[in-house]
Amino acid sequence: MKTMRYRIRVLTLVLVCALLAVMLWTAKSIWVKAPEETPVPSAESLSPSLPDPWAEPTPAPSASSSSEETPSSWETASPPAGETRTPEALFDTFGL
Amino acid sequence: MRKNSSFRFRVCALLLVFFACVFLLPASRTGDPTLYMLSAAVPGAMLLLLLLPSRIFAPDRPSLAVALSLCGFSLMATVYLSADETVSQGIRCAAGLFFLTLGAVLVHSFRPSVPAAGLLVFFGFGLLSLPLVLPGFSFSLSDGGMAILIFAVSAFLVLRLRLPALLAGLGGIVLLLLHHEIGSAAVLAVSFAAIFWAASDSALWSGASLVSAVGLFTVFLGPLGYSFAEDSGISSALSRLSSMPLLPPESVPEASGVASSDLFFMLGEQYGVVFLLCAGLLLILLLIRGASLALHTRKSFHASLALGAVLLFGLRALVFLARSVELLPISAPAFPFMTSSMPDLFAHFFLLGLLSGVSARNEADLEEDARLAMLAR
Numbered sequence: 001m002k003t004m005r006y007r008i009r010v011l012t013l014v015l016v017c018a019l020l021a022v023m024l025w026t027a028k029s030i031w032v033k034a035p036e037e038t039p040v041p042s043a044e045s046l047s048p049s050l051p052d053p054w055a056e057p058t059p060a061p062s063a064s065s066s067s068e069e070t071p072s073s074w075e076t077a078s079p080p081a082g083e084t085r086t087p088e089a090l091f092d093t094f095g096l
Numbered sequence: 097m098r099k100n101s102s103f104r105f106r107v108c109a110l111l112l113v114f115f116a117c118v119f120l121l122p123a124s125r126t127g128d129p130t131l132y133m134l135s136a137a138v139p140g141a142m143l144l145l146l147l148l149p150s151r152i153f154a155p156d157r158p159s160l161a162v163a164l165s166l167c168g169f170s171l172m173a174t175v176y177l178s179a180d181e182t183v184s185q186g187i188r189c190a191a192g193l194f195f196l197t198l199g200a201v202l203v204h205s206f207r208p209s210v211p212a213a214g215l216l217v218f219f220g221f222g223l224l225s226l227p228l229v230l231p232g233f234s235f236s237l238s239d240g241g242m243a244i245l246i247f248a249v250s251a252f253l254v255l256r257l258r259l260p261a262l263l264a265g266l267g268g269i270v271l272l273l274l275h276h277e278i279g280s281a282a283v284l285a286v287s288f289a290a291i292f293w294a295a296s297d298s299a300l301w302s303g304a305s306l307v308s309a310v311g312l313f314t315v316f317l318g319p320l321g322y323s324f325a326e327d328s329g330i331s332s333a334l335s336r337l338s339s340m341p342l343l344p345p346e347s348v349p350e351a352s353g354v355a356s357s358d359l360f361f362m363l364g365e366q367y368g369v370v371f372l373l374c375a376g377l378l379l380i381l382l383l384i385r386g387a388s389l390a391l392h393t394r395k396s397f398h399a400s401l402a403l404g405a406v407l408l409f410g411l412r413a414l415v416f417l418a419r420s421v422e423l424l425p426i427s428a429p430a431f432p433f434m435t436s437s438m439p440d441l442f443a444h445f446f447l448l449g450l451l452s453g454v455s456a457r458n459e460a461d462l463e464e465d466a467r468l469a470m471l472a473r
Contacts, residue, residue, distance in 0.1 A: 003297075008403050009387070011290050011294060015383060015411070016380055016383055018414055019376070019414055022421070025423070029421045
């Protein structure tokens with residue numbers, strides 16, 4: 001009977017620990033939503049927010065704004081009239 | 097002693113007030129008169145069930161209180177579905193009290209003997225094979241069959257008849273595997289091997305029980321080709337889990353309109369994950385109480401019975417939760433006391449009755465000791 005009591009204790013402890021572990025796992029899977037549940041934005045919903053690379057350059061809001069926030073010239077500047085921007089011209093721009 | 101009874105009184109009062117409020121809140125939201133009636137009837141019935149049976153057969157009050165709380169949660173889960181469904185679930189829970197009494201009386205009056213244990217095996221096999229013999233039979237009696245088989249295995253082990261005990265357990269596992277109840281078969285196999293390990297003195301027989309149970313699963317899942325794709329409810333369980341709110345929502349939750357036997361998930365969807373965790377913790381309390389009863393009993397038969405009931409409750413909940421988070425790709429039995437399936441609910445009350453019967457035996461032994469001590473003076 002003494003051995004049996006010891007084994008009952010062991011079995012109960014293992015069972016309770018396993019149950020707690022699975023409950024924690026369940027709580028974790030509820031907390032972290034399944035990846036397929038998160039909505040994936042469509043291309044149509046994304047496109048208006050993307051900047052148009054060939055749009056007219058907008059003037060900087062103020063002189064104090066940092067240079068990192070203003071778009072660089074190769075991103076925003078449209079090619080001069082009658083001239084197409086070739087890969088070779090881009091290489092020349094960056095001194096390559 | 098007085099301090100202890102005062103604590104019990106406070107816990108019971110808190111429980112009753114909680115369940116009264118839980119039904120009053122949806123009643124005030126929806127204005128349904130049935131819910132107003134339930135807010136008075138459910139705590140009243142719980143109070144009666146906690147007080148009345150103690151005058152008849154001395155049940156184990158802590159485990160009964162935990163079981164009634166889980167039943168109360170199952171009623172809460174159906175409140176927003178329909179008030180009539182809540183009333184039906186309440187009637188099912190109340191009817192389960194008969195099986196609680198049956199289990200307690202069986203433990204009290206049962207003396208382990210070969211014919212009695214053989215009769216129990218026959219009855220358990222009958223319940224498990226009913227869906228195979230009658231294909232149109234829609235009820236699943238596997239939980240009741242498992243409880244009776246665990247009873248019979250305990251009786252055989254006390255009589256040191258290990259081969260019949262082994263055959264009874266393996267027969268039950270085969271019958272469950274044959275009608276594709278893989279989760280229930282796994283629960284029975286682990287419970288059976290654990291009882292063999294705890295109650296049998298022989299390491300050889302314990303090893304034999306474990307190896308044969310594993311062998312049966314290997315044969316069934318390998319050459320016989322069980323298809324895991326049949327369990328379509330697995331992915332839906334995870335998606336239901338991930339859509340549950342953490343706390344009870346402020347607005348009235350929308351009823352799905354479909355009566356589901358999975359009241360555990362319905363509770364989470366309508367009241368938040370906090371209530372699911374409460375249900376899990378209540379079950380752990382029940383397991384600890386059952387183990388304590390098994391440790392304090394004097395006969396190894398009663399210890400095996402209490403251990404069997406604890407294992408069946410705990411493993412059932414473990415398989416249910418593991419299947420919900422896709423750890424086990426198998427069909428799972430219902431969470432204890434949180435099902436609308438009447439045979440399952442009755443089987444859970446029968447197991448609770450076994451615990452109550454063991455508790456009553458412990459009380460009787462203590463009274464006998466006190467009487468002998470008084471006579472010795």
